[in-house]
Amino acid sequence: MNTIFIPHLLKAPKRTLYWDFKQSFRDLPTLTPVRGELWVTHRGNFLEVRAKAETIVTLTCDRCLNQYNQRLMLDDSEIILLDSKANLPGIPGEEKEVNLEDMEEALSPQGHFEPESWIYEQLCLTLPVQQNCGEDCPGAGLSNDDEKEDLAAQGADIKVDARWSALADLKKQLGANGN
Ligand SMILES: [Zn+2]
DSSP, rough: OOEEEEEEEEGGGGEEEEEEEEOOOBOOOOOOEEEEEEEEEEEEEEEEEEEEEEEEEEOOOOOOOEEEEEEEEEEHHHEEEEEETTTOOOTTTTTOOOHHHHHHTEEEETSEEEEHHHHHHHHHHSSSSSOOOOOTTTTGGOHHHHHHHHHHHHHHHHHHHHHHHHHHHOOOOOOOOHH
């Protein structure tokens, strides 16, 4: 998906560009490429962006630190204002009322829209805030909630301990063979 020069949209049929895409993202580890559809329509003073996408993302459980796979579904649309003042540096000495929220969702009418970045951001927004590998999570085996949290906090140490004890066993075996 190439970057769109926004004025080019005005010449597209129905002022709309459409992609049927299959895309991997460097910063989002997915088991399968993200598959989906994207529509970008020029509506005069704003862009209407709509996407449907699906992938399986590899996440790390907050509790047991194991990796697990989760399906992500995206079905979303967004209005991006076209504002000739967007993306332009402020004029020194001139006070301008800036609403940060508006600025974020505004582009210059002579600017560019990046479909890949937009989809990447939308996918990141659908990621679960708390990542949990599921009912069989070995970190959730205790009945007391406080103990569960303690175990989660110690998850990394417990794993290391297991490895160390395996190493200690191996050393014992080697020592026994040597004698
Ligand atoms: Zn887990």
